[in-house]
Amino acid sequence: MSVSTKRKLKKIFKNRQLTLxxxxxxxxxxxxxxAPLIAPFDPLEQSMQRRLQAPSGEHIMGTDNLGRDVFSRxxxxxxxxxxxxxxxxxxxGIVGVFFGVIAGYYGKAVDTVIMRxxxxxLAFPGILLALAIVAILGSGTEVVIIAVAVWAVPSFxxxxxxxxxxxxxxxxxxxxxxxxxGDFRIIFLHILPNVLSPIIVQxxxxxxGAIVSAAVLSFLGVGTQAPTPEWGSMVSTGRQFMxxxxxxxxxxxxxxxxxxxxxxxxxxxxxDHLEPKKTK
Amino acid sequence: xEKDIVLQVENLQTSFFTEDGELKAVNDVSFTLEKxxxxxxxxESGSGKSITSLSIMRLLMGTTGRIVGGKIVFNGKDLVxxxxxxxxxxxGNHISMIFQEPMTxxxxxxxxxxxxAETIRGHQKKDRKAAWEAAIKMLTLVGIPEPEKRAKQYxxxxxxxxxxxxxxxxxxxxxxxxxxxxxPTTALDVTIQAQILSLIKKIQRKSGxxxxxxxxxxxxxxxxxxTVAVMYCGKIVEFATVHELFESPKHPYxxxxxxxxxxxxxxxxxxxxxxxxxxxxxYELPKGCMFAPRCPHSEDICKxxxxxxxxxxxxxxxxxxMQQTEGREFANDRWxxxxxx
Numbered sequence: 001m002s003v004s005t006k007r008k009l010k011k012i013f014k015n016r017q018l019t020l021x022x023x024x025x026x027x028x029x030x031x032x033x034x035a036p037l038i039a040p041f042d043p044l045e046q047s048m049q050r051r052l053q054a055p056s057g058e059h060i061m062g063t064d065n066l067g068r069d070v071f072s073r074x075x076x077x078x079x080x081x082x083x084x085x086x087x088x089x090x091x092x093g094i095v096g097v098f099f100g101v102i103a104g105y106y107g108k109a110v111d112t113v114i115m116r117x118x119x120x121x122l123a124f125p126g127i128l129l130a131l132a133i134v135a136i137l138g139s140g141t142e143v144v145i146i147a148v149a150v151w152a153v154p155s156f157x158x159x160x161x162x163x164x165x166x167x168x169x170x171x172x173x174x175x176x177x178x179x180x181x182g183d184f185r186i187i188f189l190h191i192l193p194n195v196l197s198p199i200i201v202q203x204x205x206x207x208x209g210a211i212v213s214a215a216v217l218s219f220l221g222v223g224t225q226a227p228t229p230e231w232g233s234m235v236s237t238g239r240q241f242m243x244x245x246x247x248x249x250x251x252x253x254x255x256x257x258x259x260x261x262x263x264x265x266x267x268x269x270x271x272d273h274l275e276p277k278k279t280k
Numbered sequence: 281x282e283k284d285i286v287l288q289v290e291n292l293q294t295s296f297f298t299e300d301g302e303l304k305a306v307n308d309v310s311f312t313l314e315k316x317x318x319x320x321x322x323x324e325s326g327s328g329k330s331i332t333s334l335s336i337m338r339l340l341m342g343t344t345g346r347i348v349g350g351k352i353v354f355n356g357k358d359l360v361x362x363x364x365x366x367x368x369x370x371x372g373n374h375i376s377m378i379f380q381e382p383m384t385x386x387x388x389x390x391x392x393x394x395x396x397a398e399t400i401r402g403h404q405k406k407d408r409k410a411a412w413e414a415a416i417k418m419l420t421l422v423g424i425p426e427p428e429k430r431a432k433q434y435x436x437x438x439x440x441x442x443x444x445x446x447x448x449x450x451x452x453x454x455x456x457x458x459x460x461x462x463x464p465t466t467a468l469d470v471t472i473q474a475q476i477l478s479l480i481k482k483i484q485r486k487s488g489x490x491x492x493x494x495x496x497x498x499x500x501x502x503x504x505x506x507t508v509a510v511m512y513c514g515k516i517v518e519f520a521t522v523h524e525l526f527e528s529p530k531h532p533y534x535x536x537x538x539x540x541x542x543x544x545x546x547x548x549x550x551x552x553x554x555x556x557x558x559x560x561x562x563y564e565l566p567k568g569c570m571f572a573p574r575c576p577h578s579e580d581i582c583k584x585x586x587x588x589x590x591x592x593x594x595x596x597x598x599x600x601x602m603q604q605t606e607g608r609e610f611a612n613d614r615w616x617x618x619x620x621x
Contacts, residue, residue: 175385178337179372179399179450182365189398193389 011273018269024262032078039072043229052245062247065237070247073229074255080230081259084145085211092149092210093203096156101195103157104164105187115161118154126151130217139222147217148210159202163195197274204267208260215256231256284315285353286457286490287336292350294328294335296343303562305331305345307514310589313458318484318491320505320522322498322537326559328514329494333460336492337377338367355457373403376451378480380463382444386435392446393419393431396453403454418449422479441472445479452483459484460492465500477503498541502526507595510534513560513570516589519597530598532575569601577602 013019031038041059047067055062061070103114121129130147137143167173168191176190215232217223224230231252238248294306306328313319321329334340335347338359352359354375359367371377379385387395396415400406406414412431419427422445435443444464451459461480465473481504484491493504501508501522508525510518510533518531529535539553557574566572572582581601589599 171379171381171384172387174339175377175379175447175450176387177371178339178377178379179453180368180370180402181372181399182368185398185402189390190387194387196389 015269015273017265018273021262021264021266021269024258025266028078028259028262029082031075032082035075035079039069039075041069041072043068043073043076044227045069052241052248054245055247061251062245064234064248065241070234070251073234074231074251077229077231077234077252077255078259080141080224080228081211081214081256084141084148084214084224085207085263088145088148088210088214089152089203089206091145092152093156093199093206095149096153097160097192097199099153100157100160101164101187101191104161105168105183105191107165111161114157118157121150121154126213127216130213131220131222134217134222139225141224141228144214144217144223148213151213152206152210155206156199156202159198160195163198164191167191167194201267201271201274204270205264208263208267211263212256212260285312286315286317286355287313287492288351288353289332289336290351290353292332292335292352293348294331294340294345295348296345298344300563304514304565305562306335308350309509309511309514309516310350311509311516311519313490313492315457315490316484316488317507318481318493318505320493320495320501320508321511322495322501322508323511324496324559326513326562327511329496329511330462331514332511333377333462333492333494336460337371337375338362338364339371339377369403372399372451372456373454374456375458375460376454376456378444378447378451378459378461378464380466382440382447382467385447386443388435391432391434392438396431396446396450399450400453414453415449418453419446421452421483422446422449424449440468441476444468444472444476448476448479448483452487455487456489458490458492460494462494463496464493466495466497473500474503480504498526498537510537513562513565515570515599516597517571517599519589519595521595524596530592530596530603531571531600532577532602533571536574569599 045068047063050059050063050067052065053059053063059069059071061074064070064073099114099118103111124132129151130144133147133150134143137146173186173190176186181190214223215230215235218230218232219236221233221236223232226233234252235249238245238252242249289312290310292306292309293304296303296305309328309332311319321332323329331340331345334345336352336354336359338347340346341364347360350360354370359370362370386392390398393412393415396418397408397411400411400414401408404411416427416431419431424430424442424445430438430442435446438446459480464480465476468476477500480491491504493500495501505522507519507521509516510525510531512533518525518529518534520530525534526538529538533555536553536555540555542552555574556576560566560570560573566583567586568584569575569578569582569587572578575582579601585601587599587601589597590603591597592603
C-alpha cells in the first residue's frame, strides 16, 4: 500500500461519523445480501403454537401474532428497505440531476420553468405527495419506489442547479468553449463531474429519508403489501399487540432507527470528507 | 510580398446592454491580419481589447454583450453571420484562444492528456488511441518533459507555467490559422513569462499561422508582435509596426504609456510617469477625443470633435487632431514638464 493511500485511509478513519456510519451501513448491506444464511427461520412460516412469544433463546426477538420469527422478518425486511431506499434515490437522483444541470446551465426561461416546477413539488408535504401517487398508481413496492423518487427530485435539482451555476462561471468552461465544445459536451463532460461531490452527499442522505418514507407508507398500509416482511408494516401490525408484546414494534422500529441513523452519519461524514471547507 | 489575409475586422462594434444603458465596449474597430503575421492589441483594463477577441470568437453569450455592427471576415467568411454550430466547428479548429489564468482554465477532474485528446477528437476523426498519441505529441511540442507521464496527471499536479503550456497545447492541437492569446503571461512569474512568450512565438513561426496578442504590457508586444494596435475606450487610437511605435509614438496616449515604463536609464529615485486622470466612464464618453480630458496637448477642437483614424503613411494610423493638422512630434520629455514630474 502506497503512502498516499495510507494517508487517505487514515483521514477516513479519523472521521468518526464516516467510520461509524459506514460500519452500520455495511452491516445492514451484509444482512440484506446474506439474509437466507443469517435468518434462523423462514420469515413467512406461520405457526399457531408459537404465537406472540416473548424474546427467548430460540426466537431472539420473539414471534408475531402469526407465529413468525421477528428476527428473521427483520433480516429479510432489510432487503426491502435498502432496495426501496437506493432505487428511489437513483431514480429521483438521475431525474433531479438532469433537470438541475439543465436549469443551471441554460438559465433564463428554462431555469425559471424548472425551478418553479420544483417549488410546486416541494410545496406538497412529502407524504401527501406520495399518498397521491399511490392513490393514482395503486399500492406495492414498485409504486413506493416511484412515489419516494418523485419526492426526491426537487432537492437534487436544486442542489445541482446551484453547483452548476457556480461551475459554469469558472474560466475553464470558457476555455473549453473556446476550443469548440458544444453544450452537450460541456454539460456532461465538464460540469457534471465537478458537481459530483454534493450529488453524492445528497444521494446518501436521501437514502435515509427514502427508507423512512417507504416505512411510513407501509405503516399506513399503502406500501409494500403483506406477507412480504417490511419494517413499516411490521410496526403497523405490531401496534395492535403493543401493550402486551412491545417487542413487536420495538425491534422493527429499532431497525429503521439504526439503519437511518447509520446512513445519515455516513452522509454527514462524507460531506465533511468531500467538502471540508464548508464545515471548518 | 504575397498578401494572404486571414482575418479582416471591419468597423466592429460590440455593446453591452445594461440597466444603465448601452455600453460601447468595442466601438468601430478595424484591422487586418495576414498569414504569419502577429498583431498586438494593447490597452488598459476596459479598453475593449479582450471584448474584441471574444467578439472574434463569438464567445459573448452568457454576457449581456452583443455584436451590433461590423464584419469579422475570417478566411473569406463573415463570422458575425455564423450560427453557433458553425462557430463550434471553427473554434479550436481554425481559431483558438489562450486564456489569462492557467490555474483555472483547465478542468480539475480530467487528466491533461484527456483534455487535449478531447479537443482533437472534437474536430478530427481520430479514435481514442490516435488522439491520445496526438496529445502526447502536442505536450512534447510545447516543451513538457516526460509527456507520457504528465499526460496522465491532473491539472493540480502541474505548476502554473506547465499548465499554460498545456493550454497552449490544447489551443494549437488542431493547427489553427489564428491563435488569440489573451494576456497569456499576466498570471505567471516573470521568468516563466519569457519562456511562454518565446514558446508562443516559436510555435507561430513554425505553423505560419496568425497571432493576436492581447496585453497591457508593451514589453510583451515588443517581444512577440509585428504590428500593434493601441486601444483606448473601445477605439483604436494608434496602429503601427512595433518598431515605429516604440521609435516614434504618434498618439499622446501611446507616448504616455511608453513614458510610464521604467527603463535602464530611469533614475530609481525619480517617480515614474503617470497619465493624469482616469479612463472616462463608458456611460459618459467625452464628446470629442476620448483622451482629451487627460491629454496635456488637448486644444478646443479635441474636446468637441472626435478625430478620425487617419493614415499618416504606409500602414501607420493615428486618431489625433494634432497629428492631422501639423504632424507634431510629442517628445517624451515634454510629457514630463507640464506638472513638473
